[in-house]
Amino acid sequence: MSLGKHLASTSERVNTWVEALLLVAGVAISVILFAQVVARYMGESLSWSEEVGRYLLVATTFLGATVAYKRAHFIGLAGFGARFGLLVEQIIVRGLQLLTLACFGLITWFGVIYTVNAWSQTSTAVQMPMSLPISVVPLSGLIFLLHILADMTKARASAP
Secondary structure (H helix, E strand, O other), rough: OHHHHHHHHHHHHHHHHHHHHHHHHHHHEEEEEEEHHHHHHHHOOOHHHHHHHHHHHHHHOOOOOHHHHOOOOOOOOOOOOHHHHHHHHHHHHHHHHHHHHHHHHHHHHHHHHHHHHHHHHHHHHOOOOHHHHOOHHHHHHHHHHHHHHHHHHHHHHHOO
């Protein structure tokens, strides 16, 4: 199996897992917030619900962005270079891919540093290490890098 096919296959598998995780996180957010509303209506409060709901929402935002990239649902510059010819369009696409790769490489790098540095801090209500919710930043960065590399090898394979 070639590198391009291996990257594409891995990218697809990871995206499938992320989509399933997003479904679970969405259901969990709904159940937690519903339980919080019911508890407040009954005069009680679930002290942990807002914190956990917030962390799950942040995780769905970062992980959901990777799925949006994989499905190509971001606003793009498709066709911008078409009026200048196929070669210019391919140069623009490759340049954007390299810039995106560099951007998410930096996000992943600094996300790892921030995650490691936050290990000694704990969350207010749940008292878990803050590295756990923050780790979604470098994790989603790695997933972005995988998807971008898969796109770059696919583009190279399909180029004339």
